[in-house]
Amino acid sequence: MNLKRLDPFLFVSAISFIILLYSYTVQTQSSLMLACITFFLMTSILSSVHHAEIIAEEVGESLGTLILALSVTVIEVGLIISLMSTHGPDSAFVARDTVFSAIMIVCNGIVGLSLVLGGLRYKEQGFRVDGSASLLIVLIALSALTFVLPSFTSTTMGPTYNPAQLIFVSIACVTLYFIFILFQNKTHKNYFESDHKIKTSIASNKSNQHELKKSLPTIITHFVAMTLSLISVIGLAKLISPTLETFLTDMGAPKATVGIIIAAIVLLPETWAAVKAARENRLQASLNLALGSGIASIALTIPVVGIFSLITHQDLALGLDGKGIVFLLTTFLIGSISLASGKSTALQGFVHIVILASYFVLALIP
Secondary structure (H helix, E strand, C coil), rough: HHHCCCCHHHHHHHHHHHHHHHHHHHHCCHHHHHHHHHHHHHHHHHHHHHHHHHHHHHHHCCHHHHHHHHHHHHHHHHHHHHHHCCCCCHHHHHHHHHHHHHHHHHHHHHHHHHHHHHHHHCCCECCHHHHHHHHHHHHHHHHHHHHHHHEEEEEECCCCCCCCHHHHHHHHHHHHHHHHHHHHHHHHHHHHHHHHHHHHHHHCCCHHHHCCCCHHHHHHHHHHHHHHHHHHHHHHHHHHHHHHHHHHHHHCCHHHHHHHHHHHHHHHHHHHHHHHHCCCHHHHHHHHHHHHHHHHHHHHCCCCCCCHHHCCCCECCCCCCCCHHHHHHHHHHHHHHHHCEEECHHHHHHHHHHHHHHHHHHCCCC
């Protein structure tokens, strides 16, 4: 690593962690301190994803996409558990609203924005149908298990699973996720890479291995910094969550608002990365980032939150109401059509964005 060109985000990660330790030591709730915590919470989110992007550039596109998705998911889990631990009146719905909002933002917002900006610049963009189809079928299966089926079980009242069902679904989600990771990064890695990447990967394989060894100090440095940032995000979110819930309650906002805010904050850096890839005519990377994050969001968040709810004996409502199910089915129907040909235009992206805008309006004005 070139010490003369140290990444400023390394200092941001260290400062955020120091602020976290100081906040827990002082334990003050002054307006100035809350503003400071909020600022460093946002910078920690940006910093953690930035470090994940650096690591991704060093280890390759497929594995890098996985690292980005995992870092975002850790942030999401930390924020959800922080809000659930406050035992507020809507704590049972925080996980469902957050993860469902993340899926809507991923499938309609990130994908839609990538298709629009890429389409406007290049008129038409190509991607691998094999990869997009693989991402979609896993995401559809996970969504059905977590968001649809709980509303139709008969052993419990309301949109919930009983403990045995929740344990089974959690195991199923994790199992399916690890099978998908093996598929994406080992057995069918070429499905998720651009055509240019496939043509050059064999010729440059030895060179890449040599470069990876040279960049090992960079990877370790940014991994440590990313870990500090993730700890800071979770800790700072824990401090600010009571204030956020109180503010939204006083404003009379619907309970889904908390989930939308969390999902939007968490996915903002990844949205930027996906849009940047689309603008560089790397639509496959955008789809990998977007849909891969959706898969990780469900497959890893729900099991962790499920275990947390069982240990703390809290209710966990996962099933969607009729309106949510309609939005979910519409999203996957449109997505299956728009990603079926291997070619995309801005028109398809605009359709996705309209669906997301409709979801936001009907969530905030039910």
